[in-house]
Amino acid sequence: xxxxxxxxxxxxxxxxxxxxxxxxxxxxxxxxPSSTHTExxxxxxxxxxxxxxxxxxxxxxxxxxxxxxxxxxxxxxxIRKTVETYDIKNIITSEIEHHAVLHTIEELxxxxxxxxxxxxxxSNGHVNYDDLELILQNNPNALVSLMHANNEIGNxxxxxxVGNLCEKYQAFFHSDTVQTIGHYPIDVQKLKVHxxxxxxxxxxxxxxxxxxxxxxxxKIHPFxxxxxxxxxxxxxxxxxxxxxxxxxxxxxxxANLEKEMTHISSxxxxxxxxxxxxxxGIIFNGDAEGNSLYTVxxxxxxxxxxxxxxxxxxxxxxxxxxxxxxxSSGSExxxxxxxxxxxxxxxxxxxxxxxxxNTKSEVDKVLAILVEMLNKSK
Ligand SMILES: Cc1ncc(COP(=O)(O)O)c(C=O)c1O
Numbered sequence: 001x002x003x004x005x006x007x008x009x010x011x012x013x014x015x016x017x018x019x020x021x022x023x024x025x026x027x028x029x030x031x032x033p034s035s036t037h038t039e040x041x042x043x044x045x046x047x048x049x050x051x052x053x054x055x056x057x058x059x060x061x062x063x064x065x066x067x068x069x070x071x072x073x074x075x076x077x078x079i080r081k082t083v084e085t086y087d088i089k090n091i092i093t094s095e096i097e098h099h100a101v102l103h104t105i106e107e108l109x110x111x112x113x114x115x116x117x118x119x120x121x122x123s124n125g126h127v128n129y130d131d132l133e134l135i136l137q138n139n140p141n142a143l144v145s146l147m148h149a150n151n152e153i154g155n156x157x158x159x160x161x162v163g164n165l166c167e168k169y170q171a172f173f174h175s176d177t178v179q180t181i182g183h184y185p186i187d188v189q190k191l192k193v194h195x196x197x198x199x200x201x202x203x204x205x206x207x208x209x210x211x212x213x214x215x216x217x218x219k220i221h222p223f224x225x226x227x228x229x230x231x232x233x234x235x236x237x238x239x240x241x242x243x244x245x246x247x248x249x250x251x252x253x254x255a256n257l258e259k260e261m262t263h264i265s266s267x268x269x270x271x272x273x274x275x276x277x278x279x280x281g282i283i284f285n286g287d288a289e290g291n292s293l294y295t296v297x298x299x300x301x302x303x304x305x306x307x308x309x310x311x312x313x314x315x316x317x318x319x320x321x322x323x324x325x326x327x328s329s330g331s332e333x334x335x336x337x338x339x340x341x342x343x344x345x346x347x348x349x350x351x352x353x354x355x356x357x358n359t360k361s362e363v364d365k366v367l368a369i370l371v372e373m374l375n376k377s378k
Contacts (some may be wrong), residue, residue, distance in 0.1 A: 153286025
């Protein structure tokens with residue numbers, strides 16, 4: 001049975017071209033980039049070329065790009081080190097951030113020295129920008145951490161607006177861009193961000209590598225001590241193969257951006273249309289048909305006897321998706337995002353997330369499987 005993979009917001013398949021680029025350095029380069037001899041210098045040159053290429057794509061200087069193990073580390077670095085370096089007393093975020101942000105902030109604010117402010121959300125999960133401004137007005141010099149696109153429901157942030165507000169109230173602005181890098185043009189000058197986070201595996205690169213952009217206006221303390229790597233910010237011998245893979249993947253993503261955007265958006269729109277016309281009572285979570293990431297579609301199915309078994313049954317039928325419904329109070333299992341949006345707990349929610357390898361015929365097959373399952377459960 002050929003499987004259908006609609007869980008690309010969790011991770012994407014590695015591109016062959018990316019794997020080839022990694023393999024070439026694996027077999028031809030082994031030097032330690034900190035060594036001063038030829039082997040070391042060759043590897044240093046490769047890493048610095050990668051940094052330059054990434055910097056060009058997001059419009060910053062190479063000295064503002066720091067390689068990390070991925071999105072979680074970048075989020076931790078931005079938040080923890082800004083709070084520490086600048087003695088931040090107020091952090092503003094939302095209840096629907098990724099746990100890499102949310103759990104980090106909760107830990108930093110749990111003893112009350114740093115205050116946590118949750119910005120209000122609109123009924124479909126967008127940030128209430130008036131409320132954000134109000135909180136900023138009352139708490140200048142804060143740290144704002146708001147994700148560029150929500151990984152569960154796809155809602156997009158008006159990051160330029162948030163950047164301007166942060167500038168007005170002298171706040172630091174961190175945006176988790178893990179779901180948007182490689183999928184939208186990102187210009188850090190336009191967004192006026194101090195930090196963004198990237199994970200290569202979200203755009204057909206390898207897992208365990210990414211980067212953080214740190215604006216030269218934010219001089220935060222080192223995150224990992226013990227080595228002078230990454231301009232003293234993250235000690236430890238660099239992940240050469242990962243960095244090469246990340247760079248190849250991001251270069252490919254931006255070289256083919258328009259074509260892939262058009263293709264993937266059309267799949268999402270087709271899935272919305274088909275779900276609406278074939279499944280009575282389907283609801284889309286977030287702002288699926290509005291200001292939303294074109295790779296993600298989150299749908300709540302009408303209550304049925306399948307309930308939470310839907311994901312499991314889809315897996316057995318050869319379809320990989322993710323989801324979950326709103327958590328019941330005190331439960332760790334459901335989705336904190338859907339809980340914050342107060343979606344109906346009796347409806348199973350499914351996140352379909354698409355990438356360039358997906359096809360319209362896969363959407364048709366998934367639809368047919370869903371319709372059959374739901375009909376049987378009536
Ligand atoms: C929005 C968001 N932030 C952070 C992460 C974590 O990234 P990584 O898996 O590279 O640590 C993810 C990935 O699941 C994500 O979707």
